[in-house]
Amino acid sequence: MVKTVKEIVSEIKEIMALRGGLKHVYFVACGGSKAAIFPGLYLLQSEARSFGATTYTSNEFVHAVPKELDERCLAVICSLKATPETVEAVKTANRAGAITIAMTGNMETGMAKVGQYVVTYSNGDEQIYSDSNQSNSLRIGFELLHQLEGWDKYEKAMDAYKYIDDIISEGKEHLLADAREWAEREKDEPIFYVLASGPNYGVAYSMCCCHFMEMQWKHAVCLHTGEYFHGPFETTDKELPMVLLMSEGRTRALDERCLRFLNTYAKNFIVIDFKELNQGRIDADVAEFFNPVVLIPIERYYVAQMAEIRGHSMDDRRYMWKVEY
Template sequence: MDVQKTVSQLFADMDGAIGEIYFVACGGSLVDMYVSDYVVKSESKTLVSGLYTANEFVHVPPAKLGCHSVVVLCSHSGSTAETVEAARVAHRAGARTIGLTYNRKADLLEESDYSFIYEWGDEKRVHGNPMALMLDLTVLIIDQAEGWPQLPAFRRGMDIIDDVVGKAEDAVVPRAKAFAERYRDENMFYVLASGASYGHAYGFAICSLMEMQWLDAAPIHSGEFFHGPFEVTDRDTPFILVMGLGRTRELDERALRFLNEYAHKVEVVDAKELGLDVIDDSVSEFFNPILFYSVLSKYRQALSTARNHGLDVRRYMGKVEY
């Protein structure tokens, strides 16, 4: 699993003519891609990026999809039907595909020009998980395409992120337990975040709360909070504010000031408080989601225990035809 070698081979195979990167997956795998899409959009002057849920990509592929496109696809099982079909769509259009999965016998690998079998299970070893791998892949593509001055700072961040996450996980355990005890009987949560972190507000809402706990939940972008959603704020409505480091932190801080005045049930998960600020300011925002995935996993585990609702219990997923 050599990301640099794969990127070099990709550029050689495409004669350096990469114009677009599309990130395609479903559910949690799509959440893992959000930061990579964010990096391309915020950092690259030459590359176009798109983030697609796989079935939409199949039915409405981007018009620019073609021989200058790279399509990154991820499926934990490697057999998500929509994602495998999306890879076929990409191939028919002449694009190059990069597949990521945990399953060495995955169907997705058959449709991938380049592939990665990622690590899974140890939330304190995050540099080898799919989110970190795709982020590493993405910044190396940007750097090879046009140069990226922040690459040395990013590399230093990757060198220490496991240690940062491990310490943050240990620190948050008692807070997560207290959160779960306080909110065990709630049925609805709003989850706020911005910038590179917003994907994990979305992911925590749809995967951790809705899928795994059968609770109503909605992600809200901190920047959009004051353009409609804040009207639901009262002292009885629970909010989870995921505060990242970086250029959009001001959006989260504005939301926090409002919630501190008008809400009563507010849980703040702050990357700065959890030690992410040891990573250089120029790249720390890109590590927010890596930290938040592991930290919020502690919250969902604590909530699962407090509610006596196992994280693997399902009513429909894998149970019925859909």
């Protein structure tokens, strides 16, 4: 029987109670999956009072195993089709005595075969975003906070899921003209800067590493809006293509500071703002945690317009899955 996230966390709670309590959650993945589990990491680092949370890229987790990893730890490990080093990361956590949740595309992947618990998520062209990998990393985090700490925002968080698919669908429709205009203007540019903070830093990583670099073979730099002013802003000029991902939540002030600077010293930039997309539908108390659930498909939508205009499919690869690496 396939267990729900709520049921899985309930069992983990009982097991951890016998072991002295949960002390740490590790979020482990690589590439797009690492961006996808970032929402759960950000949530727990922000809200958890009795346990910590850390992220690792899969192969580093395997080769530089944290000494803290033991039976009082939970490892949430994600890969759509079971990337070999991510499967090995699950095995590494299992050997250390940790409880493992394998997040993956279906119950037949190598991830599903080695995880102690399995959470599958919607994927592909007809993806249901309220059941995506991003959404489910959050579900795990929300349930941990609710069941282990009695988190007071749980009901608002659960209510938010009913808005996600409409926000994304409406956002794509509303932004199509802007996305096409941007893509036509920037299609021949070789490098892009993507700026974000807080919950959206994983979105910036996704846009740079997965969508620009992997899928369009364009150079991209991922920058935190708080760190932008500590060196990187010296490269800003009127020609450099930049994308600012504006958050709704506690770190919006960092993004607004960046926007003020760009309005003064830059010219060739666009802003993708979760707050404008949300329009107050997801409660302000929990909206920040849902930023990446909405913005990853939206920023990908922008790059997809560029792919179409350039005639460079998002599925084209030079090396991935084709050569030994």
